[in-house]
Amino acid sequence: MKAAIINQYGDSNELSVVDDYVNPTITNNQVLIKTYATSVNPIDYKARQGALKSMFNWQFPVVLGWDIAGIVVEIGDDVTDFTVGDRVFARPDMDDTGAFGSYATLMAVNADKVALMPETMSFAEAAALPLAGETALQMLNELHVTAGSKVLIQAGAGGVGIVAIQLAKVLGATVATTAGPENATFVRHLGADIVIDYHQKAITDVISQYDAVLDSVGDIDAGLAVLAHGGRIVTISAKPTPEQLAVATDNDQTLLAGWLQPNGQDLAKLAAYYQNDALKIVIDSKFPFTTAGVRAAHERIESHHARGKVVIEMVAE
Ligand SMILES: NC(=O)c1ccc[n+]([C@@H]2O[C@H](COP(=O)([O-])OP(=O)(O)OC[C@H]3O[C@@H](n4cnc5c(N)ncnc54)[C@H](OP(=O)(O)O)[C@@H]3O)[C@@H](O)[C@H]2O)c1
Numbered sequence: 001m002k003a004a005i006i007n008q009y010g011d012s013n014e015l016s017v018v019d020d021y022v023n024p025t026i027t028n029n030q031v032l033i034k035t036y037a038t039s040v041n042p043i044d045y046k047a048r049q050g051a052l053k054s055m056f057n058w059q060f061p062v063v064l065g066w067d068i069a070g071i072v073v074e075i076g077d078d079v080t081d082f083t084v085g086d087r088v089f090a091r092p093d094m095d096d097t098g099a100f101g102s103y104a105t106l107m108a109v110n111a112d113k114v115a116l117m118p119e120t121m122s123f124a125e126a127a128a129l130p131l132a133g134e135t136a137l138q139m140l141n142e143l144h145v146t147a148g149s150k151v152l153i154q155a156g157a158g159g160v161g162i163v164a165i166q167l168a169k170v171l172g173a174t175v176a177t178t179a180g181p182e183n184a185t186f187v188r189h190l191g192a193d194i195v196i197d198y199h200q201k202a203i204t205d206v207i208s209q210y211d212a213v214l215d216s217v218g219d220i221d222a223g224l225a226v227l228a229h230g231g232r233i234v235t236i237s238a239k240p241t242p243e244q245l246a247v248a249t250d251n252d253q254t255l256l257a258g259w260l261q262p263n264g265q266d267l268a269k270l271a272a273y274y275q276n277d278a279l280k281i282v283i284d285s286k287f288p289f290t291t292a293g294v295r296a297a298h299e300r301i302e303s304h305h306a307r308g309k310v311v312i313e314m315v316a317e
Pocket residue numbers: 041042043131132135154155156157158159160161178179180181183198216217235236237258259260301304305306307308
């Protein structure tokens with residue numbers, strides 16, 4: 001099969017697409033998906049640079065990628081929820097060997113991570129949703145966001161922020177978000193009530209006494225400063241320090257490091273929001289599945305200013 005591999009950690013030039021990579025085989029509880037599209041998340045470039053070295057004993061060549069949309073071409077003996085020909089998407093589990101990611105034309109995926117795509121969803125949209133969308137959904141749950149909550153969602157124009165703003169509005173929350181000036185109107189259209197231009201203002205100058213903060217930029221101190229007593233903050237891009245945890249405890253606040261737990265049920269919930277027009281999927285850019293395309297996709301996400309998701313198409317629609 002075709003796959004984008006890296007043979008060592010480094011910059012985007014380490015990525016190359018090869019035609020003769022070994023095909024994956026499925027276990028009883030997996031489906032084999034013919035990939036139509038994948039998307040690039042910040043974890044992809046961090047992994048490419050070697051940030052996950054201490055967590056996994058990957059052997060080169062490594063195939064990155066943790067979002068997939070495509071068609072089921074084979075099912076394991078114990079799989080009952082899917083059938084050959086289904087249009088599906090998933091945030092697959094990490095492969096401990098590093099050999100099989102979604103930057104490939106075939107991927108074996110545990111069936112409990114898979115959901116059916118809504119009929120009206122394109123493969124590019126479907127590839128853009130699982131990792132960022134499941135993260136947004138699960139972190140809002142961790143934050144106990146409900147009707148009337150005041151929640152700060154950092155980086156509103158990013159992959160996670162775009163979904164989080166929309167879901168928080170569905171839940172009935174008041175949403176403040178941070179964005180550059182060129183994204184202010186965009187995040188307002190998604191539903192944000194208060195938009196803070198982080199280039200011009202500190203969030204502490206604009207909001208206070210918030211119930212919840214989703215920190216996706218690693219600014220835990222500012223998040224704690226705008227939280228009310230008893231408020232909750234989840235960071236998805238930093239490790240809380242002992243000092244920050246102590247500040248939270250002193251103020252009866254809950255400070256958590258959040259990690260996505262991928263699962264097909266949450267993805268099916270997101271699919272239902274999409275079908276009910278409560279959730280828009282925003283694609284920043286699409287790249288072809290070529291060496292130049294995959295490298296450019298990584299460079300786009302590494303700019304930290306993609307508006308929405310960066311998608312790689314194996315099959316152009
Ligand atoms: N722990 C987990 O399970 C988990 C899961 C998913 C993601 N993450 C992490 O969460 C972070 C965000 O992920 P993502 O996919 O949303 O990233 P992303 O799509 O790459 O975010 C890009 C957006 O960030 C905005 N931005 C950049 N710097 C900013 C700042 N200082 N303040 C506010 N906005 C800023 C940019 O908007 P402007 O152009 O307007 O500045 C841009 O639209 C990453 O670090 C990622 O690794 C963790």
